[in-house]
Amino acid sequence: MTKFHQITERESLRKHVAAIHVGGKLSLLQRKLSNCLLLHAYDDLLTKTSHRIDAETLCAMSGYASRDHDTLKGALRALAETTAEWNMLGDNGEEEWGISSMISYAKLASGVCEYAYSAPLAAKLYDPSVFSMINMRIQRNFTSGHALALYENCFRFVRTGSTGWWELDVFRRLMGVHDSAYYEDFSKLNAKIIKPSVKEVNSVSDISLVAEVRRESRKVRFIRFLITRNGQETLFDLGDDDAIRKTVAYRRLVENGISRRLAQRWIAEHGEEYVCEKLDFVDGERRKGRVRKTPAGYLSAAINGDFKVVPKKEETATAPPAPPKPTPADLADEARAASLQRDAEWRAACLKIIDANLEKRSPASRKAVKDRFTRLLEDDFERHQFKQFGWHARGAFAKIHAFWADLVPEGLPARPDDVLETD
Template identity: 50%
Template sequence: MQTDDIPHDQLSGPLRRPSVKKNVAAIHVSGKLTLLQRKLSNVLLLNAYDHLVSRPKHQIDARTLCMMVGYNSNDMETLKASLRSLAETTAEWDMLGADGQHEWGVSALLSYAKLKGGICEYAYSPALAEKLHDPKVFALINLNIQRRFTSGHALALYENCYRFVRTGSTGWWPIDLFRRLMGVDGSAYYESFKHLNAKVIKPAVKEVNKTSNILLDPEFRKMGRQVSELRFRIRENPQLAMLDIDDGEGVRQGPVYQGLLKVGVSDRLARQWIAEHGETYVAEKLAYLQGRDGVKSPVRYLTAALRDDYKAEVAPEPSPEAVKAAETRKVQASFAEQQAAARDAELEAARRKRAGRMARIRELVAARSPTQRDADKRLFLARLSDDLERAEFQRLGWGSALSVGEMVEFWEELAPGAFDDVA
């Protein structure tokens, strides 16, 4: 995270220097976690995040937890094994503290976990909870994106790169550290960079670029004839951003969505309800609402009807199963709301960043002479290998939104530091 995002009067020591904004804090998770275990870790963290430093332990419905990460809801043995792995996995941090002092630390990823009465209870060590809750460290992983991954290496690479998206690069990582982040340290096979590149780096980069909201370009540094370090250049994935914006188009064509809008439900809340509960369940509650007169706040009434499963007939005392189902829906609604808010914040930040960069590019172009501008266009066009980006640039010139990342790199080479003050 750049220091521009933190109130300046809260910074001290080296953190006041502009160069510190490249010193991105990181928490590295060691151990050979499977894809589902990594997803489990993210869901547990998202569930606990608001109360990480104020509560010593956290709870979540076990069946809901299984559902959120893709386990069979009755598969408690797999859940136990995954929780055991998280308790045996270490999280390590190496960063500058708020006082400017260098700090290293290590902690178990979970200090304990237990299952009792259908509830999963778990806790983080106080030191790790403090680090995870620090906004300079924690990058909210969108669970919708997480679900798309089919490879544990790809998800691990995404998690370790995503927090650097605003700086544009991970910085150089020693190869030994990268092996540890991918969970392949200790394997003689992956001591060979040829094998590591073919079986881990290339497939993981390919899946991240295809699946997520960022695009990665690996770069390597050698010592002698051996690759000693690597880093990943990072830019936003404009294609996925467009897909995310249009994600609800199919739902918007349905009668249930249209019925919700007519009673005053917002677009986002309507799509959220349909995604959480399904069209059949939402249609049932909508019909129940429409059969009742004198409801002053349809949206509030529908919220309660969906949450508490209102029926057309007066229902008897709810069964334990119904109570648990209602609790499950509450947890799901909370997750969905946090995800929607996180995605809205990400999209807004991306829009602001893109607009700021485009404005700066226009300023730089305006400062060039006509001859220089023609030369700049030819030089930049020669750098583009993607046919779509080339066609877009030929049509729109420096107004091409598809090539923002490449344009920033181009102008940084011509005018170093030109974008340092662009958030």
């Protein structure tokens, strides 16, 4: 390889490596909310100056009580006060530095959250070679704000395999501890921030990290993280999936107010059948009057397994009237809900047996079983599901059950025969 080619390749990598860093003083919840806002707005980042999302949907996606608007206001305030900074080579080969607040404004009115990004930041966020959005399913696994901050800032560099050397002061700022005298001591920073965060990233995310330090005058001055992928896929791997956009589930989700990218994510993650079951269930709840305003928040909670039926409050303190006689539609909805619950319990029971069997096998045996099953998959969607979610892939579970029923000595439970078919 010639010296000129080496330089050109290095500059190309630097130009295209994700270069946006987000300030680290966001809580775990605030950081999750930021990613949910971006996911919802992504398709329209370059064509709309502001974006709107039902507050209940946003809260359900972010994982907190939908009526806690004080928490939502605090999170939006924090995002407006948090900066995103980039430093990269422009198209002309000259260095470009920029800074912007994460959101330029936000407004809550009539149960709807309206927000906007500055135009320069929106352009950077839209370009996957500059800023890679993270997988919402993976985000839900994090329990530490520092770990999620480390994951986000490392994931931007996954294509090059290393973050490069960060000055320790830069790293403290990314973690949101730059104004704490306690963490000026590297041993404390390492014990309380670096090691626990690396451990959580490696255990719950789609990348693995190894921290390395560089010393000057016997003191740690720089840190970098070596990054490898563990086989899962990012949000953008599914961004242009025509097959998903042609499904009935995708059309119904969009009609119910779900953003196009989130609709694709749900179908890719859970499978069309599962999503349609949840859509039917929420439609039934809406007919009973249990769905307030738009159904988007209800759908988010149902699909992510966070749904709980909350009885409607009585309008007066007087004795409630006798409940109306259930209609055939009501009875069908209740039967469908019960059937879905039994189906979920059956699937969990099967997976418990499968996981236990895999645990007893050697790595070579596990790989052989996986390769054997992969060869049986002829459907593109099922192959994609299994590649992404392994044995827990809902979209391929019928074949997974049939395959393992022959491998497990005691067999697997049969699927409940009263699972209702959708109309």
